[in-house]
Structure formats: C-alpha cells, structure tokens
Amino acid sequence: MPAAVVTPGLDRHAELREFLHSRRARLKPEDVGLPTHGRRRVPGLRREELAQLAGVSFTYYVRLEQGYGDGISVQVLNAVARALRLTEDEHAHLIGLAQAERQSAAQVEGRQRLRPVVQHLLDALGVPAFVVGRRLDVLGRNPLAAAVFGNWTPMWPEERSLPRLFFLTPMLRERCADPGRVAAMIVGTLRVCVGKYPDDPHVAMLVGELSAKSAEFQRLWAQHDVGCGRNGRIVRMEHPLVGEFQLVPVSMVLSDDCSQRLLTFHAEPGSSSEKSLRTLADGESEPLR
Numbered sequence: 295m296p297a298a299v300v301t302p303g304l305d306r307h308a309e310l311r312e313f314l315h316s317r318r319a320r321l322k323p324e325d326v327g328l329p330t331h332g333r334r335r336v337p338g339l340r341r342e343e344l345a346q347l348a349g350v351s352f353t354y355y356v357r358l359e360q361g362y363g364d365g366i367s368v369q370v371l372n373a374v375a376r377a378l379r380l381t382e383d384e385h386a387h388l389i390g391l392a393q394a395e396r397q398s399a400a401q402v403e404g405r406q407r408l409r410p411v412v413q414h415l416l417d418a419l420g421v422p423a424f425v426v427g428r429r430l431d432v433l434g435r436n437p438l439a440a441a442v443f444g445n446w447t448p449m450w451p452e453e454r455s456l457p458r459l460f461f462l463t464p465m466l467r468e469r470c471a472d473p474g475r476v477a478a479m480i481v482g483t484l485r486v487c488v489g490k491y492p493d494d495p496h497v498a499m500l501v502g503e504l505s506a507k508s509a510e511f512q513r514l515w516a517q518h519d520v521g522c523g524r525n526g527r528i529v530r531m532e533h534p535l536v537g538e539f540q541l542v543p544v545s546m547v548l549s550d551d552c553s554q555r556l557l558t559f560h561a562e563p564g565s566s567s568e569k570s571l572r573t574l575a576d577g578e579s580e581p582l583r
Contacts, residue, residue, distance in 0.1 A: 304501065306492040307361030310391040314359045316518040317378045318344055326377075348377035363392025383486060387520040390489030406554065408434040421558050421571070422541070428553040429497055430484060431455040441574040442531065442541075442559070443469055456480055457500060461508040471530035471538050481514040482521035489520070529559070536574060539567035 319338035323329065326339070326347055334340075339347075345355035350370055358366055358374065371392055375385040406427040416423050416436040422443070424435030432446070432454040440447070444465040446454050453459075459466040460473075460480055470476045484501070491497055504511040529541045541559040548554045561567035 304488060304492055304498045306391055309361075309488060309492060310363055310388075311359060311361035313387065313391065313518045313520075314374075314378075317380065317384065318359075321378065325379075344374075344377055348373040350374070358392070366392060368393070381521065383482070383521045387485060387489035391492060406431070406433055408554075412548065412554075412556075415556075419558065420575075421560050423556065423558040425548070425554055425556050426456060428487060428491055429455060429494070429500060430457055430480070430487060432459075433554065438571070438575050439559075441577055442533065442571075455500065457484055457504055457511070461504055461511045469531055469533060471532040476529070477510060478514060478519065479521070481511065482519050485515075485518070485520040533570070533574070535577070536570040539570040540565075541567065541571075 318341070319336070321339045321344075322337075323339060323343070326343075328339070328343060341356060341359060342352050345352045348355065348370075350373060354366075354370070355374070358370075363371070368389065371389055372385075375388055378384075380388060408425055412425060413434045416425065416434055416439075419436055420438075422436065422439040422441075424439045424443075425433045427433050431451075435443075444459075446459065446465070456466075457480055460477065461467075467473050467476075484497075487494075487497055488501070501515065505515060527543065529543055530538060531541060532538050539561065541561055544558045544560065546556050546558075548556055561571050
C-alpha cells in the first residue's frame with residue numbers, strides 16, 4: 295500500500311484572488327449596462343467598475359480581490375456576488391473561501407468511512423448508486439454501479455476518487471459517451487470541495503497530483519468554474535456490452551453526515567436505457583467494500 299503524503303492546504307488567499315479575477319474577467323461592460331470607452335487592455339470589468347456596481351469602496355474591493363476576505367461581512371460578499379452575477383454554486387464558493395472556518399486536524403485527516411447501514415441501503419437499491427465523501431472519494435457503491443461504471447475493487451481505497459478515476463485511469467472515462475462534459479462537471483464539483491474545505495491537505499494533494507499528471511485537468515482547473523452539476527441532467531454512457539444508454543443522476547446529502555452524498559442514476563421507465571440497465575443487472579459484478 296502506498297504511503298500517504300500530506301501537504302499543506304491550498305493557498306486560500308490565492309484561490310480567492312484568482313477566482314474573483316476570473317469572474318470579473320468574464321463580464322463585459324455592456325453586460326451590466328456600462329458604456330465602453332474604446333478598446334480595453336484587459337478583458338472584463340475594471341475593479342473600480344465592479345466596486346461601483348457592488349456599492350462598496352474601491353479600496354475595500356481591492357483588498358478582497360487580493361485574497362483578504364477575513365473580516366469582510368456576508369452583506370458585502372453578497373453584494374459582490376450579485377455584481378459578478380455569480381451562480382448559486384459560485385456564490386457559496388465565494389463565501390467559503392472568504393470566510394473559511396479553520397478545520398481541526400481531526401476533521402481533515404484520515405479517510406472517511408461508510409456506515410454499514412448505508413452500504414446495506416446501497417445494496418438494496420435497484421439502480422446504480424454510490425456514496426462519495428468530502429474529497430469526492432468513493433466510500434461505497436452497489437454491484438450495479440460496478441457493472442455500469444467499472445470494477446475498481448482491485449484499487450487501493452486512496453485511489454478510488456472520482457477525479458483520479460476519471461483523469462488518471464481510462465476505465466471511467468471510457469464508459470462516458472461525452473467525456474469532455476463529465477470532466478468539466480467533476481472539476482467544478484472539486485472546486486466546491488475546495489471552497490468548503492480549503493485547509494484540507496488531502497484536497498491540496500489531490501489537486502497537485504491531478505495538475506501534474508493531467509493536462510486536461512490543469513486546463514479546466516485554471517478556469518475556476520464552480521458547480522456540482524444539477525439533478526436531472528442526462529449522462530450519456532457507453533458500455534462495451536450494451537452500447538450507449540442514458541442515465542439521470544440524482545444527488546442527495548446523507549443527513550447523518552453532511553459531508554457525504556448519495557449519488558443514484560436512473561433510466562427513464564420503459565426506455566431502451568432501462569432495458570440496458572436490466573441487462574447489466576442480470577450479469578455479475580464484484581461489489582466494492
């Protein structure tokens with residue numbers, strides 16, 4: 295078993311600085327009703343324009359964009375979020391980076407565990423399902439999920455994270471009919487994790503490893519897009535046994551541990567995708583433990 299290497303957490307100030315700069319750069323003056331005075335040297339709004347739109351002082355906003363969010367009120371952050379036209383996920387990401395609660399070592403170290411009763415629930419579900427932890431590590435899944443997404447059982451637990459499985463091994467990517475879209479969703483979800491746990495050294499290690507080994511991840515990570523992916527969006531799968539079929543993901547928080555999420559994947563009743571799922575369910579697959 296490979297030894298775990300623990301690194302310091304991500305630079306929260308740098309994450310906040312780069313995130314705000316990227317969101318400001320994507321806004322054009324005409325998007326917010328401001329006149330354009332000739333050609334601009336850099337894309338997007340100027341900092342003084344953004345401060346004016348948010349109704350905060352220029353000095354106050356500059357300090358925030360320099361990465362110093364400590365002490366800045368939620369009201370100011372909300373005003374900046376409105377001015378930047380942030381999505382719900384981006385807004386939460388801004389709040390998380392600017393007002394991060396410092397986690398204790400006990401909260402950020404070690405691998406999360408799945409309670410046996412949750413594994414029993416997974417095994418009883420008639421659809422592909424798995425549970426992910428705060429670092430997108432797969433804590434448990436049912437046999438049908440293994441049949442659909444691939445058998446990861448031989449891997450060490452530390453290797454069973456959605457970002458590693460997608461960007462560093464071919465198995466999960468090859469099961470996706472639209473890998474580019476899935477890649478963006480996974481990176482956007484990992485950004486959400488960074489906003490919630492910026493001081494987690496294991497998240498920093500994961501981001502560093504993926505950036506060093508995957509040019510695609512590095513490119514997507516530099517865009518600072520944030521988003522979990524909404525329930526109801528169709529995921530197109532490509533399976534070597536049944537070909538292409540479609541699933542609808544549904545994500546829900548486990549109430550007894552808000553850092554764990556149950557992900558289920560459903561096919562439209564009566565559809566050819568449902569028939570494909572039944573075909574895979576009739577086969578054999580080794581469950582993850």
